Amino acid sequence: MTTLNGHIPEGPVAELWDKHRFNLKLVNPANRRKHKVIIVGSGLAGASAAATLGEQGYEVECICFHDSPRRAHSIAAQGGINAAKNYQNDGDSVYRLFYDTVKGGDFRAREANVYRLAQVSVSIIDQCVAQGVPFAREYGGLLANRSFGGAQVSRTFYARGQTGQQLLLGAYQALSRQIEAKSVTMRNRLEMMDVIVVDGKARGIVARDLVTGKLSTHLADAVVLATGGYGNVYYLSTNAIGSNVTAAWRAHRRGALFANPCFTQIHPTCIPQAGETQSKLTLMSESLRNDGRIWVPKNAADVTKDPSSIPESERDYYLERRYPTFGNLAPRDIASRAAKVVCDEGRGVGPEVNGQRRGVYLDFADAIGRLGKAVIEERYGNLFEMYERITGENPYSVPMRIYPASHYTMGGLWVDYNLMTTVEGLFGTGEANFSDHGANRLGASALMQGLADGYFVLPYTLSNYLASHKPAPVSQDAPEVKATVKDVEALIGKLTQAPDPKHHPDYYHRKLGQIIWDKCGMSRNEAGLKEALREIPQLRDDFWKHVKVSGEAEGVNQTLEKAARVADFFELGELMCLDALDRDESCGSHFREEHQTEDGEAKRNDADYAYVAAWEYTGDTSTPTLHKEPLEFQEVIPSVRSYK
Amino acid sequence: MSQENMKLTLHVWRQSGPQADGFFETHKVSDISPHMSFLEMLDVLNEQLVESGKDAVAFEHDCREGICGSCGMVVNGMAHGPQNLTTTCQLHMRQYKDGDEIWIEPWRASAFPVLKDLVVERAAFDRIIQAGGYVSVRTGSAPDANEIAIPKRYADSAMDAAACIGCGACVAACPNASASLFTAAKVAHLGLLPQGQPERLSRVAQMVMQHDLEGFGSCTNHGECEAACPKGISINFIAQMNRDYLKSQLLSASSLTRKTAEKHA
Numbered sequence: 001m002t003t004l005n006g007h008i009p010e011g012p013v014a015e016l017w018d019k020h021r022f023n024l025k026l027v028n029p030a031n032r033r034k035h036k037v038i039i040v041g042s043g044l045a046g047a048s049a050a051a052t053l054g055e056q057g058y059e060v061e062c063i064c065f066h067d068s069p070r071r072a073h074s075i076a077a078q079g080g081i082n083a084a085k086n087y088q089n090d091g092d093s094v095y096r097l098f099y100d101t102v103k104g105g106d107f108r109a110r111e112a113n114v115y116r117l118a119q120v121s122v123s124i125i126d127q128c129v130a131q132g133v134p135f136a137r138e139y140g141g142l143l144a145n146r147s148f149g150g151a152q153v154s155r156t157f158y159a160r161g162q163t164g165q166q167l168l169l170g171a172y173q174a175l176s177r178q179i180e181a182k183s184v185t186m187r188n189r190l191e192m193m194d195v196i197v198v199d200g201k202a203r204g205i206v207a208r209d210l211v212t213g214k215l216s217t218h219l220a221d222a223v224v225l226a227t228g229g230y231g232n233v234y235y236l237s238t239n240a241i242g243s244n245v246t247a248a249w250r251a252h253r254r255g256a257l258f259a260n261p262c263f264t265q266i267h268p269t270c271i272p273q274a275g276e277t278q279s280k281l282t283l284m285s286e287s288l289r290n291d292g293r294i295w296v297p298k299n300a301a302d303v304t305k306d307p308s309s310i311p312e313s314e315r316d317y318y319l320e321r322r323y324p325t326f327g328n329l330a331p332r333d334i335a336s337r338a339a340k341v342v343c344d345e346g347r348g349v350g351p352e353v354n355g356q357r358r359g360v361y362l363d364f365a366d367a368i369g370r371l372g373k374a375v376i377e378e379r380y381g382n383l384f385e386m387y388e389r390i391t392g393e394n395p396y397s398v399p400m401r402i403y404p405a406s407h408y409t410m411g412g413l414w415v416d417y418n419l420m421t422t423v424e425g426l427f428g429t430g431e432a433n434f435s436d437h438g439a440n441r442l443g444a445s446a447l448m449q450g451l452a453d454g455y456f457v458l459p460y461t462l463s464n465y466l467a468s469h470k471p472a473p474v475s476q477d478a479p480e481v482k483a484t485v486k487d488v489e490a491l492i493g494k495l496t497q498a499p500d501p502k503h504h505p506d507y508y509h510r511k512l513g514q515i516i517w518d519k520c521g522m523s524r525n526e527a528g529l530k531e532a533l534r535e536i537p538q539l540r541d542d543f544w545k546h547v548k549v550s551g552e553a554e555g556v557n558q559t560l561e562k563a564a565r566v567a568d569f570f571e572l573g574e575l576m577c578l579d580a581l582d583r584d585e586s587c588g589s590h591f592r593e594e595h596q597t598e599d600g601e602a603k604r605n606d607a608d609y610a611y612v613a614a615w616e617y618t619g620d621t622s623t624p625t626l627h628k629e630p631l632e633f634q635e636v637i638p639s640v641r642s643y644k
Numbered sequence: 645m646s647q648e649n650m651k652l653t654l655h656v657w658r659q660s661g662p663q664a665d666g667f668f669e670t671h672k673v674s675d676i677s678p679h680m681s682f683l684e685m686l687d688v689l690n691e692q693l694v695e696s697g698k699d700a701v702a703f704e705h706d707c708r709e710g711i712c713g714s715c716g717m718v719v720n721g722m723a724h725g726p727q728n729l730t731t732t733c734q735l736h737m738r739q740y741k742d743g744d745e746i747w748i749e750p751w752r753a754s755a756f757p758v759l760k761d762l763v764v765e766r767a768a769f770d771r772i773i774q775a776g777g778y779v780s781v782r783t784g785s786a787p788d789a790n791e792i793a794i795p796k797r798y799a800d801s802a803m804d805a806a807a808c809i810g811c812g813a814c815v816a817a818c819p820n821a822s823a824s825l826f827t828a829a830k831v832a833h834l835g836l837l838p839q840g841q842p843e844r845l846s847r848v849a850q851m852v853m854q855h856d857l858e859g860f861g862s863c864t865n866h867g868e869c870e871a872a873c874p875k876g877i878s879i880n881f882i883a884q885m886n887r888d889y890l891k892s893q894l895l896s897a898s899s900l901t902r903k904t905a906e907k908h909a
């Protein structure tokens with residue numbers, strides 16, 4: 001084990017970024033065209049970076065597996081984006097956003113990164129408005145805000161329930177402008193399969209064309225992975241079906257450390273699973289908790305009864321009971337765990353799936369009685385419609401059913417203050433890196449981070465890298481390039497020619513997801529994690545023997561794409577459990593049952609665990625090496641998070 | 645509307661590549677729950693196909709919640725199937741009953757070549773945006789976001805137009821395979837905002853030109869696009885686009901059409 005250096009500049013936190021920016025080297029505009037940068041990913045993090053670097057004059061190649069950059073998973077974000085504009089004059093400031101984010105992350109994020117994020121948040125809104133992002137406005141024509149969980153101020157900017165869509169279209173349009181200007185070459189339907197590392201530096205990627213099946217090599221002076229999060233390791237999640245860990249994982253196998261993999265966010269308000277063939281879970285905006293009351297029957301015997309027939313005295317409004325101050329608005333991690341507790345007690349409602357009812361009521365009857373149906377319809381009409389479309393039930397008359405689902409991953413590629421991984425010249429941005437959210441992310445902060453990284457941080461730090469490293473030319477025939485292509489060919493061969501092919505990759509993904517959900521999901525314990533660490537390698541062996549990929553590798557083959565992604569989830573899943581086992585404390589999203597107070601609240605251990613856990617691949621996925629980056633807090637002194 | 649599990653007969657379009665001939669292939673699926681989404685029903689079919697050694701039906705999808713615009717197929721002759729304001733991924737099997745036959749085809753338009761089975765190439769949409777569907781603003785050069793007040797009315801209409809998910813259902817539904825609704829939605833979104841004014845006329849000229857170059861047909865006011873649009877984008881935006889386009893042609897100062905002229909050359 002070694003101690004990692006995050007390359008955080010010295011000095012007061014509020015001055016760091018300005019000073020650092022001044023110290024960073026610049027590339028002369030005339031020389032920029034000589035530098036080529038590959039950006040993998042066209043979500044908020046990738047599209048914003050590609051557009052900005054292209055505009056600055058670098059030769060940029062942007063790659064995504066979608067048919068168009070506009071389809072990246074960022075498009076699905078609903079609620080909003082935070083920024084410390086203080087347009088509401090309600091006491092917000094850069095410092096307060098910084099403070100809320102460090103505390104919300106349960107003191108497992110770097111102060112310096114979080115401060116920078118809060119600082120640049122204000123420029124993001126300016127940039128997006130200038131691009132024509134149609135944020136919601138007040139009658140006076142100025143920008144409107146809403147409040148979001150974990151904050152006492154109203155700092156969230158939004159575009160109806162489609163904020164991610166509008167921000168992504170803004171970035172996509174900026175990117176399109178650079179594509180037209182020929183400063184960015186866009187390559188759709190291309191999946192990165194590996195990173196090419198030459199002399200310890202990232203010099204390109206190997207990719208598979210998803211239409212022809214052909215492998216190609218792409219060489220550059222630096223590579224950026226803006227490839228999103230790995231929430232689909234659980235199989236069911238609110239992420240898009242295609243979201244995966246492959247790019248980050250292949251980089252990990254080539255030397256990039258992977259940080260805090262066990263920090264995964266489980267969102268409390270999603271539509272519960274309806275059956276065993278379900279492919280994804282749909283998020284219902286958290287805002288519903290402002291007016292809906294959450295309950296389950298007091299008695300397990302009542303769970304199949306018509307909810308309207310259950311009298312008040314027989315209902316358990318468990319969040320209001322356990323958290324009288326925050327009630328139904330308790331933070332995400334706390335609300336999620338509380339739902340799991342009542343369902344595990346056999347008091348869950350809705351259909352039985354795999355032998356358990358996983359659902360709790362979110363009931364609007366009181367709010368409709370108090371405010372009238374019209375008000376509720378105005379506030380949540382579109383969400384109610386979406387709910388009805390999916391479940392066939394009308395939430396105005398029958399209480400909604402909700403259950404937590406995998407939603408976001410705080411863990412990811414370890415990056416330093418410059419967003420560079422431990423492989424020189426390989427950068428990680430957006431949800432793919434681990435940088436800013438510690439052990440729990442606050443609502444509306446992921447969009448902010450993706451755009452902060454892409455528009456305002458990476459363009460500086462990447463330029464500095466290019467200005468200070470003169471990479472020797474690499475040819476397509478270099479041994480490292482050829483060897484990487486060979487490795488990818490071997491992998492595809494292994495996936496398409498299992499010794500005894502039997503099962504579709506989804507068969508394995510579902511099983512893997514179930515193990516990780518049960519044992520490394522909302523709550524974890526030593527015995528369960530150890531069991532998972534026995535089960536995962538066994539299932540993985542079975543996968544390599546029996547995975548069945550039909551069709552040709554030379555052409556469109558979505559089964560093959562899926563199989564390759566599942567293979568990487570297997571390895572990541574194991575690392576998540578190892579990380580969760582190592583972190584013998586409860587913090588944020590990571591709840592170790594051994595570490596709780598008498599009334600079931602998380603107990604953090606700052607003396608032993610105030611560090612970032614960054615794992616090194618050793619060739620054997622069961623025995624990675626742990627490196628620690630100690631976390632120091634100068635501004636926000638760690639305290640107990642209480643929402644009682 | 646069904647509540648029991650169903651047996652269905654599917655006639656699915658199979659085509660191995662852009663140049664190949666396509667055909668309908670018939671499959672039976674059983675035990676389809678009314679709570680499944682349409683795409684989950686296809687997942688069941690694909691799992692069956694793969695496990696029996698056959699090639700899975702290729703179709704596009706990602707978010708499965710009606711926002712990314714990836715999915716899209718013609719179901720029993722209707723783009724995205726029978727339910728109003730609903731993408732294929734949000735269509736649920738409770739719309740069908742036991743014993744139903746379902747015909748599933750790709751979007752049909754010469755500007756959207758079939759890559760495989762139900763997957764078509766929609767890159768033409770990207771090129772229409774590249775032709776001018778943006779505001780030319782450099783990163784970091786923006787004024788304070790509240791410097792320009794925008795009447796809520798305009799901001800709301802801009803958002804109505806910007807809600808387009810770029811799925812291509814408008815093209816698939818149009819008898820002329822026109823992409824006017826898609827193009828008009830972007831022209832209107834930016835044209836309704838003060839930020840979009842400086843380039844308003846050159847934008848519409850370039851985008852319309854690109855639309856035509858891609859081989860999309862012209863709009864003859866059938867209105868099928870609006871009916872098929874899962875986001876309810878209004879056909880009125882096409883009228884707005886036509887007005888702007890006319891203006892741009894009347895004012896066709898050389899500066900305005902420089903790019904257009906280059907494209908023709």
Ligand SMILES: Cc1cc2nc3c(=O)[nH]c(=O)nc-3n(C[C@H](O)[C@H](O)[C@H](O)COP(=O)(O)OP(=O)(O)OC[C@H]3O[C@@H](n4cnc5c(N)ncnc54)[C@H](O)[C@@H]3O)c2cc1C
Pocket residue numbers: 040041042043044045046063064065066069071072073074075076077078079080081163164190191192193226227228229238239240243244246247283407408429430431432443444445446447448450
């Ligand atoms: C339903 C939902 C709602 C949300 N709502 C909010 C919200 O209201 N506010 C908020 O702040 N956050 C929200 N989030 C979180 C937020 O949307 C994401 O964290 C964020 O958008 C991630 O952006 P990204 O650019 O890092 O990655 P993504 O948008 O996931 O983009 C990844 C890109 O990488 C490409 N890619 C990946 N792997 C490869 C590969 N191997 N080869 C080639 N290309 C590859 C993909 O094609 C894609 O272009 C929400 C998330 C979900 C699931």
Ligand code: FES
Pocket residue numbers: 704705706707708709710711712713714715716731732733734
């Ligand atoms: S899969 Fe995204 S809109 Fe249907």
